[in-house]
Amino acid sequence: xxxxxxxxxxxxxxxxxxxxxxxxxxxxxxxxxxxxxxxxxxxxxxxxxxxxxxxxxxxxxxxxxxxxxxxxxxxxxxxxxxxxxxxxxxxxxxxxxxxxxxxxxxxxxxxxxxxxxxxxxxxxxxxxxxxxxxxxxxxxxxxxxxxxxxxxxxxxxxxxxxxxxxxxxxxxxxxxxxxxxxxxxxxxxxxxxxxxxxxxxxxxxxxxxxxxxxxxxxxxxxxxxxxxxxxxxxxxxxxxxxxxxxxxxxxxxxxxxxxxxxxxxxxxxxxxxxxxxxxxxxxxxxxxxxxxxxxxxxxxxxxxxxxxxxxxxxxxxxxxxxxxxxxxxxxxxxxxxxxxxxxxxxxxxxxxxxxxxxxxxxxxxxxxxxxxxxxxxxxxxxxxxxxxxxxxxxxxxxxxxxxxxxxxxxxxxxxxxxxxxxxxxxxxxxxxxxxxxxxxxxxxxxxxxxxxxxxxxxxxxxxxxxxxxxx
Amino acid sequence: xxxxxxxxxxxxxxxxxxxxxxxxxxxxxxxxxxxxxxxxxxxxxxxxxxxxxxxxxxxxxxxxxxxxxxxxxxxxxxxxxxxxxxxxxxxxxxxxxxxxxxxxxxxxxxxxxxxxxxxxxxxxxxxxxxxxxxxxxxxxxxxxxxxxxxxxxxxxxxxxxxxxxxxxxxxxxxxxxxxxxxxxxxxxxxxxxxxxxxxxxxxxxxxxxxxxxxxxxxxxxxxxxxxxxxxxxxxxxxxxxxxxxxxxxxxxxxxxxxxxxxxxxxxxxxxxxxxxxxxxxxxxxxxxxxxxxxxxxxxxxxxxxxxxxxxxxxxxxxxxxxxxxxxxxxxxxxxxxxxxxxxxxxxxxxxxxxxxxxxxxxxxxxxxxxxxxxxxxxxxxxxxxxxxxxxxxxxxxxxxxxxxx
Numbered sequence: 073x074x075x076x077x078x079x080x081x082x083x084x085x086x087x088x089x090x091x092x093x094x095x096x097x098x099x100x101x102x103x104x105x106x107x108x109x110x111x112x113x114x115x116x117x118x119x120x121x122x123x124x125x126x127x128x129x130x131x132x133x134x135x136x137x138x139x140x141x142x143x144x145x146x147x148x149x150x151x152x153x154x155x156x157x158x159x160x161x162x163x164x165x166x167x168x169x170x171x172x173x174x175x176x177x178x179x180x181x182x183x184x185x186x187x188x189x190x191x192x193x194x195x196x197x198x199x200x201x202x203x204x205x206x207x208x209x210x211x212x213x214x215x216x217x218x219x220x221x222x223x224x225x226x227x228x229x230x231x232x233x234x235x236x237x238x239x240x241x242x243x244x245x246x247x248x249x250x251x252x253x254x255x256x257x258x259x260x261x262x263x264x265x266x267x268x269x270x271x272x273x274x275x276x277x278x279x280x281x282x283x284x285x286x287x288x289x290x291x292x293x294x295x296x297x298x299x300x301x302x303x304x305x306x307x308x309x310x311x312x313x314x315x316x317x318x319x320x321x322x323x324x325x326x327x328x329x330x331x332x333x334x335x336x337x338x339x340x341x342x343x344x345x346x347x348x349x350x351x352x353x354x355x356x357x358x359x360x361x362x363x364x365x366x367x368x369x370x371x372x373x374x375x376x377x378x379x380x381x382x383x384x385x386x387x388x389x390x391x392x393x394x395x396x397x398x399x400x401x402x403x404x405x406x407x408x409x410x411x412x413x414x415x416x417x418x419x420x421x422x423x424x425x426x427x428x429x430x431x432x433x434x435x436x437x438x439x440x441x442x443x444x445x446x447x448x449x450x451x452x453x454x455x456x457x458x459x460x461x462x463x464x465x466x467x468x469x470x471x472x473x474x475x476x477x478x479x480x481x482x483x484x485x486x487x488x489x490x491x492x493x494x495x496x497x498x499x500x501x502x503x504x505x506x507x508x509x510x511x512x513x514x515x516x517x518x519x520x521x522x523x524x525x526x527x528x529x530x531x532x533x534x535x536x537x538x539x540x541x542x543x
Numbered sequence: 544x545x546x547x548x549x550x551x552x553x554x555x556x557x558x559x560x561x562x563x564x565x566x567x568x569x570x571x572x573x574x575x576x577x578x579x580x581x582x583x584x585x586x587x588x589x590x591x592x593x594x595x596x597x598x599x600x601x602x603x604x605x606x607x608x609x610x611x612x613x614x615x616x617x618x619x620x621x622x623x624x625x626x627x628x629x630x631x632x633x634x635x636x637x638x639x640x641x642x643x644x645x646x647x648x649x650x651x652x653x654x655x656x657x658x659x660x661x662x663x664x665x666x667x668x669x670x671x672x673x674x675x676x677x678x679x680x681x682x683x684x685x686x687x688x689x690x691x692x693x694x695x696x697x698x699x700x701x702x703x704x705x706x707x708x709x710x711x712x713x714x715x716x717x718x719x720x721x722x723x724x725x726x727x728x729x730x731x732x733x734x735x736x737x738x739x740x741x742x743x744x745x746x747x748x749x750x751x752x753x754x755x756x757x758x759x760x761x762x763x764x765x766x767x768x769x770x771x772x773x774x775x776x777x778x779x780x781x782x783x784x785x786x787x788x789x790x791x792x793x794x795x796x797x798x799x800x801x802x803x804x805x806x807x808x809x810x811x812x813x814x815x816x817x818x819x820x821x822x823x824x825x826x827x828x829x830x831x832x833x834x835x836x837x838x839x840x841x842x843x844x845x846x847x848x849x850x851x852x853x854x855x856x857x858x859x860x861x862x863x864x865x866x867x868x869x870x871x872x873x874x875x876x877x878x879x880x881x882x883x884x885x886x887x888x889x890x891x892x893x894x895x896x897x898x899x900x901x902x903x904x905x906x907x908x909x910x911x912x913x914x915x916x917x918x919x920x921x922x923x924x925x926x927x928x929x930x931x932x933x934x935x936x937x938x939x940x941x942x943x944x945x946x947x948x
Contacts, residue, residue, distance in 0.1 A: 101592060101696035220776050227631060235631035237638055244653035251657040255664040262668060270592070270694035289678035290685075293693045294701075295576070298594040299604050300674040307613050307667040311660055318660070322653050522694075525593040533573035533595040 083376040084448070094189050094527050097371035101525050104372070108267075108519045109274055111367050117514065120366055125510050131503020138496045139214055147217050149493045156476045156488040161215040162326075163468040164501055167351070168208030169249060169323055170344070170464065172256065173316055174352020175201025179259060180312035189380060191523045192372045195267075196363060197356050198260040199516075203508040204355070205253045207501050212245070241325040248322035252315050259308050265291050265301070267517035320348040327471065334414035334475035337402065343395035350388035350434070351464035353381050354457040361450050363513060372519055375448050382447040385460065389438035392467075396431065410480060418474045422487055426470050433463020557730035560683035561703045562714055563690060564723035569595045572698040575721040577601040579700065582717060586706040590690070590699040609670040616666035620659035628654060683729050690729075701729075820915060822893030822900075829893030834916075836923050844924030847917045851909060856882060860928040876905060882925060883932035895922045 077098035085092040099107075142149050152159045175197035182190040213222055225246050227236050236243050269291035272284035291297065321341035328340035357378065364373045403411040418427045437459045440446040446453055478485045512518070525531055566572045569591060576589045580603050589598055599606075632638045633645035643650075671677060684690050684701060693699055700723070702714055711728060718726045763773070774781050785791060785799035794801070814820040819833040834840075849858065857863040862879030870876040880887060887895075899918050902908035913921070939947065 105592075105695045218776075218778070227627065234636050235638070237640065238628040238632050238654050239638075239640060239643070239647070239650040241653075244657075247654055247657045251661040254661060258664060258668045262671060265671075266593075266694065273691035273694045285680060286678075289672075290680045290682060291677070291694070292588075292679075292682060292684055293590045293592060295589040295591070295595070295598045295602055296604065297675045297677070298591070299599050300607055300609065301671055302594050303607055303609050304667045304671045304675075307610060307670070308664055311613070311664040311667060314656075315660060318653075318656060322657075325653070522593045525696075531569055531593060531595070533569050533597040533601070 080370075080375055083374040084379065092376065094192070094374070094376075095372055095524075096374055099371060099528055101528065101530070104519075104521055104524050104528065105270060105274075107368060107372065108517055108521050108524075109271060111513065111518055112271060112515055113274065118366065121510065121514060124506070128503045128506035128510060131500050132507040133503070134496055135500025135504050138493050138500060139210075141493065142214060142497075143219060147215060149491065151488055151490045151494055153486055153488065155479060155484055155486060156473060158215075158472050158476060159488050160469075160490055160494040160498055161211045163465065163472055164498055165208050165211035165215075166323055166344075166468045166472075167465050168204045168211075168501065168505070169252075170320060170348035170468075171204040171352045171355045172201040172208065172252070173320055173345070173348035174356050175199075175204070176252075176256060176259075176312055176316045177349055177352070178356070179263070180309040181316055183306075183309045184313055188527050189377060191520055191527055192369075192374075193356065193360060193377060193519075194523075195260075195263060195520045196359065196518055198256065198263065199509060199512045199518075200352075200355060200359060201256045202253070202260050203505050203512070204352075205249065205256060206508070207505045209249060209253060210501070210504075212249075241322070241329045244322045245326055248319050252319045255308070255312050255315060259312055262301075262305055262308060263520055263523075264517060265289060266293065266522040267520060269293065270521055271517060316349075317345055320344045327475075332475050332479050333408070333410040334418070334471065336411075337399060339395055339398055339402070343392070343399075346388050346391035346395065347434075347464060347467060350385060350392055351461060353385050353388070354460035354464070357381055357385075357453060357457040358461065359509065361454055363518070365450075367513065367518065369519065372524065378450070378453060379444075379447045382441045382453060385457070386438055386441040389434060389441075389460070393435035396435065414475060414478075417478050418470055421474065421478065423470065423474045423477075426466050427474070430463050430466040430470050433459040434467060437463070559704045559711060559728045560731045561701045561729050562709075562711070562718065563684065563687055563727045563729050564700045564702075564718040564721075565689065565725045565727075566698045566700065566721075566723055569698060571722055572700060573598050573601045575700050575718070575723070578721050579702065579717070583708050584702055584706050584714075586703040586709075588701050590684075590693045590697075590701065592694055592696060592698075607670075607674050609667070609674055612670060613663050613666050617659045617663040620662035621655060623662075624655035624658035625651065681732070683732055686732050687727060687729050689725065689727060818893075819919075822896035824893060827893075828891040828897065830891045832892055832919060832923065834919065840920045840923050841927065843917065844920035844922070844927075847913065847921050848924045851913060852921065855879065855906070860925065881932075883929045888929045888933060892922050892926065895925055 078093045078096045080096050083092050083094065083096060097103075138149075150160065152161070178190050178197040179194040179201075183194070213219055216222060225236060225243065265288055268284055268288040272281060272288045275281040275284055321344065324340035324344035327335035328337060330336060360373060360378070364370060400415050403415045418424075437456055440456055441453075446456060473488050477488050564575070566575055572589055572591060573595060576587075576598060579587050580601070587602075589595075589602060591598075628651045629646050637645050639645070689697070690699060700718065702709060702718070704711075708714070715726050715728075771781075787800065789799040790797050791799035793799075816833070817823040818829050822829050824830070848860075852860075853864055855862075855864040855867045856879065857867075860882035862881050867876060867879055871878065882888075890898075896918055898906070899913065899921060900908060900910035909918070936944065936947070
């Protein structure tokens with residue numbers, strides 16, 4: 073490797089005659105190890121981490137307190153009413169589950185497609201998935217009211233001799249989300265085993281060595297271990313890939329299988345999956361920007377990474393915009409009065425502001441990514457992705473609340489007004505998510521080191537035997 | 544996992560476990576692995592910070608069964624999910640949802656799909672443990688300080704002393720010839736390196752203790768008990784209220800259920816009309832019916848009489864009902880007076896009403912079963928029965944008289 077190293081501009085090369093480098097600087101096997109392990113091993117934790125931890129911890133605490141308040145008092149502390157049985161709770165659930173999908177897309181789909189640039193960001197995206205799904209799962213669990221009988225959802229032999237209804241979308245949802253959480257966590261952990269071994273081998277303190285040693289399962293990096301490991305990882309990726317499509321499709325069935333106007337549409341599964349990847353990738357960028365700057369990952373996570381992800385955000389934004397258009401078109405063309413009213417009500421009814429926030433944030437603003445400068449300049453892309461996060465939350469709010477608050481019979485209509493507990497738990501869910509994510513950033517290998525090394529020069533087993541190390 | 548690593552110099556008497564050779568690059572490691580295999584060694588391994596493309600072939604590793612296992616797990620998921628849904632929703636407890644089919648493939652696809660993915664994923668995960676022989680927390684290689692770089696940037700080849708061709712000097716020379724930078728003899732770990740025995744006992748104890756709650760639950764569920772169910776969560780079906788007939792220390796008489804205050808009348812139960820409700824008038828039993836008797840009343844009375852009275856008194860009131868006939872055959876009841884007999888025929892209607900209401904001798908009270916109006920209707924029918932037996936001939940219409948002879 074040359075002494076000058078690879079400049080950031082090089083990674084942006086679109087020259088078809090040679091592949092653009094995936095990393096910048098002069099990375100070697102040992103510098104990759106050093107850069108990434110330094111974060112987890114830093115003897116002195118940066119002040120910024122403590123500040124972020126206190127802020128997110130406070131909101132996580134708020135979430136816990138409000139959950140306790142809800143369990144003791146009842147779901148009446150939320151603004152939910154009849155007929156708006158679902159409101160912030162399910163909005164938050166769909167929002168967080170959707171976030172998770174981008175992580176699985178990056179870690180599984182891009183792996184199957186051999187998109188090697190994913191290596192720099194897959195660990196981070198998988199962590200995001202695991203934590204987002206954890207946060208998402210909290211909402212349906214607590215919104216059922218008597219959370220202590222949540223096990224009634226499971227098919228277990230009980231004294232009533234009755235079983236769950238397997239033809240209900242709500243049960244599909246439970247199974248899809250728990251399955252997704254399980255496979256995502258397994259995938260995340262399997263990917264980390266060799267990197268945990270790296271941390272183990274560098275550990276100085278005996279306790280640290282014991283804990284990491286147990287977590288790394290005695291990994292020795294032997295060819296026999298790698299052989300099975302790679303196969304199992306590939307198979308896990310293959311198994312996780314359909315989940316990218318299936319989980320949010322099943323979430324959309326919660327709505328599409330019902331007969332509420334504005335919910336009962338066949339476009340929902342596709343539309344939800346596109347929206348999930350859209351919002352999830354926006355969250356990936358939101359997390360990557362500070363993580364890259366504070367943790368010194370500039371050489372591993374390059375502008376090309378942002379550029380690539382932003383292009384996918386643009387594409388999914390167009391898909392989501394198309395879905396909005398088709399929904400309105402179907403309502404008009406289908407001639408169903410209730411359906412037509414549902415969409416007029418969304419745009420011009422009491423929740424018009426939510427609808428237009430959604431359209432502006434999800435369809436209009438991401439069009440800025442047609443400009444290269446917005447895709448490559450961190451300070452320009454950050455507002456865009458933050459607005460996408462806002463817009464996608466509002467999308468779910470619009471779908472759920474406008475449809476429920478005004479369905480068939482005007483005598484049954486009722487508006488929804490959120491309470492302070494609703495807002496507190498929305499903010500608190502972000503607190504829980506960032507609290508977990510900060511713990512991950514501080515204590516675990518944040519980049520897949522072993523995988524990273526396979527894309528460096530000198531990782532090929534077919535090179536000339538006599539060549540110098542790391543050449 | 545150690546701080547103090549015995550080096551070959553200060554532990555010469557120990558048994559060698561394997562030879563560890565470090566190479567400069569991935570390519571050198573692949574080449575060396577191929578040469579070692581060609582030299583006839585079988586118990587050796589290559590170690591690297593990342594998977595090296597082509598090393599499987601160089602080492603002669605065969606591909607694993609894992610993909611087939613994962614496929615099999617997926618098939619199991621398919622069969623189990625469909626079977627569970629069929630059995631639970633269509634056979635064991637047919638769950639009728641708006642008359643839709645009990646088992647319909649489209650509605651059962653999501654669960655099936657998710658279980659296939661879950662079992663296949665779980666099997667792929669377990670495959671790492673099963674085929675990769677993990678976890679293996681103690682291994683001679685962990686004793687070597689140099690080997691720690693295997694997870695950073697080191698490329699190593701290890702040949703086990705257990706290999707038939709292993710010879711410390713010759714094998715070492717071979718490795719050096721193949722371009723090894725360093726060759727180190729790694730010895731069997733000294734005693735005490737293994738996980739302390741206490742861990743196993745604590746683990747076994749914890750496992751046994753963890754089994755107790757489910758066993759206790761299983762036992763409680765399978766046995767009968769006179770005690771109420773153990774309720775972890777008091778939902779609405781268990782409230783702090785007094786049971787019927789329960790005792791209470793709050794009241795002098797010790798009864799939880801309180802009698803009504805004397806003179807209390809429940810709504811709709813102010814039975815003021817003595818004639819109608821009790822058959823009393825002018826200080827004795829009423830001689831007249833309290834309401835007008837119509838054909839409607841007569842038919843109602845006949846129907847009620849057949850339902851309530853005829854079992855003993857017989858359809859004609861002569862005392863030959865099925866129950867009585869059978870009781871007398873067993874010698875248990877005394878014969879019944881026919882209802883048309885003089886002592887009964889002489890009774891005022893109020894007394895007959897009173898007898899139906901409260902019963903007499905063996906006859907039980909019917910006041911709780913037959914509404915007041917029906918009791919009066921039965922009395923009316925009774926009067927008709929008596930009259931049919933006791934009427935003088937001249938009261939029979941002339942054209943019917945021949946039929947009586």
